[in-house]
Amino acid sequence: MKIDFWTLALQAINALVLIWLLARVLYRPVVRVIAQRRNAAAKLLADAEAERDRARQATAAAQAQQAELAVGREAAMKAAQADADAARTHLLAAAQAEAETLRQRAQAEQDKQLAAQQRADEQRAAMLSVDIAGRLLERLPASTRVAGFLDDLVASLQVLPESQRQQLAQAATPLALVAPRALDADERQRCMSAIQQAIGRTAALQTTVDPNLIAGLELRSPDLVLSNHLRADLDHLQHELTHADGHA
Numbered sequence: 001m002k003i004d005f006w007t008l009a010l011q012a013i014n015a016l017v018l019i020w021l022l023a024r025v026l027y028r029p030v031v032r033v034i035a036q037r038r039n040a041a042a043k044l045l046a047d048a049e050a051e052r053d054r055a056r057q058a059t060a061a062a063q064a065q066q067a068e069l070a071v072g073r074e075a076a077m078k079a080a081q082a083d084a085d086a087a088r089t090h091l092l093a094a095a096q097a098e099a100e101t102l103r104q105r106a107q108a109e110q111d112k113q114l115a116a117q118q119r120a121d122e123q124r125a126a127m128l129s130v131d132i133a134g135r136l137l138e139r140l141p142a143s144t145r146v147a148g149f150l151d152d153l154v155a156s157l158q159v160l161p162e163s164q165r166q167q168l169a170q171a172a173t174p175l176a177l178v179a180p181r182a183l184d185a186d187e188r189q190r191c192m193s194a195i196q197q198a199i200g201r202t203a204a205l206q207t208t209v210d211p212n213l214i215a216g217l218e219l220r221s222p223d224l225v226l227s228n229h230l231r232a233d234l235d236h237l238q239h240e241l242t243h244a245d246g247h248a
Contacts, residue, residue: 146179146187149216150194153228157198157219165199168221174204176220180213180229195219 157165168175177191192205210218216229 146181146183146215146217149228150191153217153219153226154194154198156226156228157195162200164224166201167223169199169201169203171203171221171223173222174206177205177207178210178213178218178220179207180209180211180215182209183207191217 157168160168175195177195179187183191188207191207195205196202213229213231214234216227216232218229218232219226
């Protein structure tokens with residue numbers, strides 16, 4: 001076998017030219033394109049990583065905001081519950097106070113009615129007692145219903161100031177001597193003499209009858225009334241009985 005060195009040399013030169021041409025025309029653009037694509041891929045990866053970081057940050061912010069909202073909602077619910085409890089407590093206290101006020105008013109009204117009923121009962125009892133006493137005293141003998149009361153009436157006249165006794169004597173109308181029954185002549189004379197002596201001067205006197213006196217005498221003038229009879233005593237006793245609570 002014979003080797004043609006010239007042919008081999010030419011083929012080698014062709015190969016070198018082809019390699020140079022490939023490197024010159026094809027390799028560098030391909031490498032540049034690959035580099036550009038690699039840079040673009042890297043940029044895309046970086047952008048994707050940045051976007052992922054932003055997504056993670058947004059997620060974290062959303063979670064933080066959600067947690068903050070949850071805390072605020074819980075605080076608002078607690079505050080609302082506290083306000084509701086306070087309002088319920090206030091309403092309950094107000095209702096209890098109003099109920100207590102109504103109870104006290106009802107109790108006061110009941111006590112007032114009971115006191116009024118008790119006073120009415122006491123007044124009726126006093127009036128009944130006085131009425132019974134009056135009926136019993138009406139059974140006194142006729143003589144004792146006048147004679148025993150003249151001395152006290154005269155004593156009341158004697159302690160009056162001189163000016164009042166003078167007015168009695170100088171009254172424009174006669175003095176009225178009231179008795180529970182008609183006086184006989186002797187009783188009338190005795191009464192007139194004792195009264196004029198107590199006054200210290202002569203005075204016009206006329207007698208009248210008032211059975212309500214029961215027993216005793218009453219001297220009446222336009223300016224003065226002197227009572228010494230059982231009706232006045234019974235009225236005073238009734239007043240004392242019916243007003244016993246007020247004095248106490």
